[in-house]
Amino acid sequence: MPPESLKGLKSFFEPEAVAVVGVSKTPNKVGSMIFRNFKGSGFCGRVYPVNPKYDKVFGERCYPSVREIPGSLDLVVIAVPAPHVIDVMSDCVAKGVKAVIVVSGGFKESGPEGAALEEKLRRIAEGSGVRVLGPNCIGVYNPYSRVDTIFLPEERLARPKPGTLSFISQSGALAVAMLDWLALHGYGIGKCVSYGNGCDVDETDLLLYLADDDDTDVILLYIEGVKDGRRFMEAAKRAVLRKPVVAIKAGRSATGASAIMSHTGSMAGSDEVYEAAFKQTGVIRVGDFEEAFDVVKAFMMQPLASGRRVLIVTNGGGAGIMAVDACERSGLTVPELDEDVKRRLPFPPHFSRRNPIDLTGDVKDEDYRTALNEAFLKYDGFDSALICILPQVPNLTFRVADIIGRANKVSGKPIVACCMGGAFTLKLTREIESRGIPVYPTPERAAKALSSLATYNETLMRLKADIKGEKEEH
């Protein structure tokens, strides 16, 4: 049963009737952009433009206020200057709207006057039961329902296709940069939501909502601070039990923490406290977006690792050694090959029969198959594999992608790859990723991603043991 705080959240993501307040005749104004997103994106519900100045905008009847719109409204998107937001919000309450997204800035983040305005907004929401996302936010992008409240044109911001990663961000700009990056690389998204100042709906509500969302397999969180630490931790535990949660917490440094105040008006809090909270709840903390995507990609594409023993197969000795270093630094182990396995490897003498297995520059596609067959499929000493490929050598082809993909499927164990190089390498990377194997440009990044597959598995075992222990106590 979803908690009380999740009431109405569905209307943000899957509304049937929507109004956009602040649509003007200028196509590039915020309200107009949002209205046009709904009209042009394939959204199946009804959309109404609101602006008391016009009778018609973009060929559609324009309403003077949300109260004049016929029928019920699930979602109202407000994009008018801050001082007018309260009036529109009162109209929304009068109309019985379920959810409101306040895109407008000029609230808590702008000083004491804005803070007073935001407090007013919060009180109206609290008293009425209308859920509010924002203010000072980008709102929602949901490629499944085609809700898109992002006021940026498609030529600047490509929208990713439907996928299984969902993203909660306090910062709108970062949410947008991430969507753009995902679209460029062909990755999909479940839901993206930016909650800005979070006067009502906050990171914890959204985390709980996505924990139970069927379109979401992995949750990525960018936060500057949380409102209620205890509530957040309970929500995080609940979410982590269902799916991996990866978090970026900004404001590690004192100067960074103080800059947060003027961004979203949040208290950053002590970084040590967050670190401990993440650890306890099993949230995987990452340092930046690159690391976040590296980890998320592994979760989206691969099963969990049931242990930390990694087989490394490489065609470059140096890359293999760097992979060993990287694995050990990430808390993985690189155990020696079993003697029987070594004997079974039918390689020429200059190939290295140890872990890493080094197939050298003379490698052919089939050598990767042989190595994986003998040391990974027929032998049970490894929990995962890290495959390094330096594709500059003459005898490797795209067939190697099939070989790795097959070993992944047959073994049921996670495999990640590291491909280093230029244009041909990018092509091979796409081939390998299309077989479901995440590819990274350095052994470091591949190892970190692999490690998170083991860490989350350990976390799940720990959390489940805790629950069992608690039940037995009662």
Add this chain to the structure above:
Amino acid sequence: MPPESLKGLKSFFEPEAVAVVGVSKTPNKVGSMIFRNFKGSGFCGRVYPVNPKYDKVFGERCYPSVREIPGSLDLVVIAVPAPHVIDVMSDCVAKGVKAVIVVSGGFKESGPEGAALEEKLRRIAEGSGVRVLGPNCIGVYNPYSRVDTIFLPEERLARPKPGTLSFISQSGALAVAMLDWLALHGYGIGKCVSYGNGCDVDETDLLLYLADDDDTDVILLYIEGVKDGRRFMEAAKRAVLRKPVVAIKAGRSATGASAIMSHTGSMAGSDEVYEAAFKQTGVIRVGDFEEAFDVVKAFMMQPLASGRRVLIVTNGGGAGIMAVDACERSGLTVPELDEDVKRRLPFPPHFSRRNPIDLTGDVKDEDYRTALNEAFLKYDGFDSALICILPQVPNLTFRVADIIGRANKVSGKPIVACCMGGAFTLKLTREIESRGIPVYPTPERAAKALSSLATYNETLMRLKADIKGEKEEH
């Protein structure tokens, strides 16, 4: 005056007459590839194929041995199976060749028999004065003289244009992956040299050579071990005084160190000893290739930073905070803006007038100009600037690249940028980099690169003070 050990090294990089031993009629065999590289790359000297089996290969007269080639030879590239290398080497000595590159593997890295063979090779070299690069190496790529001993086809390995970064690598495969990466991104290279097992010419000789090389402004080093620690440290100090030296030392972990033995047969040594040696000599140690390039790119494109105070200008609050965190983690400082400067910034109230200066999603190109003019050009409180751009907003254009480029030139201080996003972001990145500003995909990576510009400046001051101190003592 160059030390004795540099004797003959020039012949590896700028030979006039070259022989390739092991050229066959099969175009993709190693020797044939190398011969065809010389013929097809614009190399201006003479090139002779050697193979006792043929009178002619690729339409050219083929010689039975190097001894039969008329005139003197500067460089011989040997690509025959290991057991035959000694005979060819003896021919080279008889011929009075200056330098030999042994591409062939099957020496120290392959076990006791190979080690014995390598020792024989080393002794012949030592007794004769012929310098040997390798065995088990890729050799040399020099886009200026067009020496290219890399046996990989252009379709797999793009060759970078002439540039100022030179690269010394114990591993051939990594050298090749790096060249490929550089070419893809349009960066140039001075010289690339892989020395493999290093039986004669080693990392220290090459470091000394490149220290005095006019085509080299930055040296990047990939090493698994060094032969003579004291000699290496002296060479490193000498090189660091002339140009930045960035190093990747593999084999940090115990397992990694033991894998090195079967790769190039080197002793990895204690990682703590290397860490201390790098620190003392001012070599900048990096963790992986991505970090290496990030740092190298900053050195290639920007002046040094005379201090650690960074101005951050952003159009996304979250990115700004992450940049602050990243700067402080990299040992940089993000001091508050001067009150006078704050007053001079003619920005709307919702822009943040602190450090980071946050121009928000409403940013126009000119706002970056204003911020840089007032806080960086007219005010002397910062040693460098980190510019974050989230280019998804509607009013930013490529003009912003000119603005940042101009601030960089006028100030004479280093600027790096961080651009996060998708396809349009990549285009803007290219525009900004074409103005000489290095661009990174995360604030973390931008800050690390910026920090290295300050670190190297401090190193230079320390080394120069040491020298002055030593002189005064005498």
